[in-house]
Amino acid sequence: MSSSPTPSEREKADAELKAKEAAEQATLPYKWTQTIKDVDVTIPIPGNFKGRDLDVNFTKMTIKAGIKGEEPIIKGEFPNPIHTDESTWTLETVPSGKEIVIHLDKVNKMEWWPHVVTTAPAIDVSKITPEDSKLGDLDSETRAMVEKMMYDQQQKSMGKPTSDEQKKNDILKQFQEQHPEMDFSNAKIG
Known part of the structure; x- marks a missing residue:
């Protein structure tokens, strides 16, 4: 039976991997x-070249x-697509x-x-490790998603239902009130 690595073994393996990647x-x-939003590439070239001497092209x-x-x-090929209209190059x-x-x-x-x-x-x-960002830096859709995830995480840590679980509970409760003649004693929410 193999045991999982100790924290110091994990730290050593991570340091070795990081050194290999850096090399x-x-x-x-x-x-x-x-960053999570963009990639910046810097290519050193000799100082005698001008923009017209370069061949820089990118597609999606x-x-x-x-x-x-x-x-x-x-x-080469990117691992994921880019917005060509928002991407630039300078010398x-x-x-x-x-x-x-x-x-x-x-x-993405x-x-x-x-x-x-x-x-x-x-x-x-x-x-x-992502750079620190503020919720205010995010667009409204991403911000709403992050706030929901934070709320759900907080609810779980207190042993309370997440927003999705609460929504299901509310729907079941409303249905029970509308149909008192039905027996819901064995109802399970899945």
Whole structure:
């Protein structure tokens, strides 16, 4: 019978995985970061290039970026679609030369990407700690969903019914009141 790993073993395994991921990501010819809403890719290039020397294209599911006439620095399929109208690229001057900065707007704003292109090494998205956000930062639909989840979690922790369970109870109670002739003693809500 195998025992589950101790907290220190889990911590060591997590640290090893994180180091392996960091080493794999460091070998990429670009750097990338993400929030739950978007992905930013930074590609360092020599300082003598101008915007017209670059070939940067992205579609809903693909990207190709690099210097015209050379092998693309990044090329491949996204793990998930982007909004092309909301995604942009710029050429910026930095102390070490220049960088192509690509901003990709995710279609699904509730999903972390394991990589920018599917051929690149993946990161473990389950280990991502999201940045702090305020409920006021969310759109009304997402905010309502988060508030409902928070309420349901609070209700469960107090041993009370969730909003969905309460709704079912209310419907059953209303039906019982409308039909007093029926026996509901063995009724189960599922």
